[in-house]
Amino acid sequence: MKPRTRLPLSTIFAIPAAIALVTGTGLVVALLDDGLVDAVSWAALSVPILAAVWSWRRRER
Amino acid sequence: MTNRTIRIWALIHKWTSLVCTLFMLLLCLTGLPLIFHDEIEALTAEDTLPHMPADTPLKTLDEAVASALATYPGERPLFLSFDEDRPVVNVTTGPDARPPVSRMHISAIDLRTTRILADLNDDNGFMHVMLRLHVDLFAGLPGELFLGFMGFLLFVATLSGVVVYAPFMRKLSFGTVRAGRSARLKWLDLHNMLGIVTLMWVAVVGLTGVINTLSVPLVAYWRANELAAMIAPYDGKPVPERFTSVDAAVRLAMDAAPGMRPQFVAFPGVRFSSNHHYAVWLKGATPATRQILTPALIDAETGAFTDMRSMPWYMLALRLSQPLHFGDYGGLPLKILWAALDVLTIIILGSGLYLWVARRSQSHAAAAGLDAVAGEAAE
Numbered sequence: 001m002k003p004r005t006r007l008p009l010s011t012i013f014a015i016p017a018a019i020a021l022v023t024g025t026g027l028v029v030a031l032l033d034d035g036l037v038d039a040v041s042w043a044a045l046s047v048p049i050l051a052a053v054w055s056w057r058r059r060e061r
Numbered sequence: 062m063t064n065r066t067i068r069i070w071a072l073i074h075k076w077t078s079l080v081c082t083l084f085m086l087l088l089c090l091t092g093l094p095l096i097f098h099d100e101i102e103a104l105t106a107e108d109t110l111p112h113m114p115a116d117t118p119l120k121t122l123d124e125a126v127a128s129a130l131a132t133y134p135g136e137r138p139l140f141l142s143f144d145e146d147r148p149v150v151n152v153t154t155g156p157d158a159r160p161p162v163s164r165m166h167i168s169a170i171d172l173r174t175t176r177i178l179a180d181l182n183d184d185n186g187f188m189h190v191m192l193r194l195h196v197d198l199f200a201g202l203p204g205e206l207f208l209g210f211m212g213f214l215l216f217v218a219t220l221s222g223v224v225v226y227a228p229f230m231r232k233l234s235f236g237t238v239r240a241g242r243s244a245r246l247k248w249l250d251l252h253n254m255l256g257i258v259t260l261m262w263v264a265v266v267g268l269t270g271v272i273n274t275l276s277v278p279l280v281a282y283w284r285a286n287e288l289a290a291m292i293a294p295y296d297g298k299p300v301p302e303r304f305t306s307v308d309a310a311v312r313l314a315m316d317a318a319p320g321m322r323p324q325f326v327a328f329p330g331v332r333f334s335s336n337h338h339y340a341v342w343l344k345g346a347t348p349a350t351r352q353i354l355t356p357a358l359i360d361a362e363t364g365a366f367t368d369m370r371s372m373p374w375y376m377l378a379l380r381l382s383q384p385l386h387f388g389d390y391g392g393l394p395l396k397i398l399w400a401a402l403d404v405l406t407i408i409i410l411g412s413g414l415y416l417w418v419a420r421r422s423q424s425h426a427a428a429a430g431l432d433a434v435a436g437e438a439a440e
Contacts, residue, residue, distance in 0.1 A: 012226070024265070031352070032349045033349060042395060048259050048261075054236065059239070
């Protein structure tokens with residue numbers, strides 16, 4: 001998908017900001033408790049990695 | 062943003078990255094095994110605890126210290142730390158109160174028998190080399206501070222990278238990787254995509270790494286200020302000839318702080334105590350308070366309780382920077398994620414270096430800098 005017009009900054013940074021927020025939450029919550037909260041942080045820190053894998057899999061060849 | 066501002070940010074990104082990249086590659090590579098140091102050391106562990114009845118009484122901490130001193134005659138005790146989940150204490154001894162780490166001896170001691178399970182002085186092993194390369198390049202405090210500055214440059218490179226991300230992505234949707242055209246375009250897109258998705262992790266691990274390199278000056282500052290205030294009445298007193306019971310000191314500290322457990326004891330004169338006191342560093346018993354240490358000071362001449370104060374904010378920051386940098390606070394899955402993000406960072410560093418080399422080897426037309434690449438990126 002290639003947008004025709006110039007994208008506004010809010011669009012360019014929407015997904016990156018969401019990923020950063022999820023990552024930051026994941027980094028902090030595991031400090032607070034053990035058990036379930038650890039699983040939350042595992043899920044959260046998987047997000048940037050999955051985003052990278054997703055991007056690579058749909059690369060334009 | 063004007064083209065001029067973009068060009069300035071691009072220059073900042075280029076130069077901060079170029080200066081720190083090789084060191085960051087070294088840190089990422091040596092950091093990879095260090096993430097799993099617990100697991101790796103468990104594989105080669107020699108100090109398996111002999112089986113004994115569960116209700117075997119424990120010896121005193123003083124007997125454990127005596128056992129360590131018998132092994133290293135002429136030395137004095139420096140630190141005593143407690144294993145998390147077994148009746149083992151680790152006693153550090155050295156020739157004087159502030160020896161370099163290389164002259165310290167650490168003994169893991171079974172508290173049921175005071176037998177030494179293992180000496181933890183392996184300073185030739187693979188993990189030790191990785192650790193020293195990662196922490197101080199075998200150069201002590203200057204090496205540590207140097208790597209801290211490199212980490213700061215990485216942080217600036219990350220922030221400026223976010224700024225220059227925008228012009229590249231003006232006409233591209235998130236996550237675009239154009240792998241079918243030139244190698245340079247493929248690596249440019251990968252560099253941008255990986256850089257932006259790992260942004261928060263790299264920023265946090267980078268900054269906490271920088272804070273960790275400030276450990277020595279921060280502790281010295283704490284000692285000169287907070288600790289000095291706590292022990293003002295003892296100002297100028299020398300290190301006592303003989304110390305009172307460390308076992309009694311720990312019990313006294315635990316009585317003063319119900320619900321807390323001792324993490325380690327610093328003997329009089331060492332960096333983490335005063336000249337005249339045992340500092341018993343207590344930690345909370347819940348995961349949220351485990352990182353928060355409270356030092357209780359016990360007079361090592363009379364055995365009397367002197368003072369207990371929670372840590373100032375900069376010591377707390379130092380303390381919290383350790384798990385956030387090491388990734389060791391959420392089980393093995395967190396460590397695996399840490400390693401994966403570390404590998405992605407290596408790809409970012411490598412691709413950044415490649416893009417710089419590829420651009421340099423091109424004609425001078427490309428030297429127009431970011432504008433040219435941004436034009437290409439936007440087609």
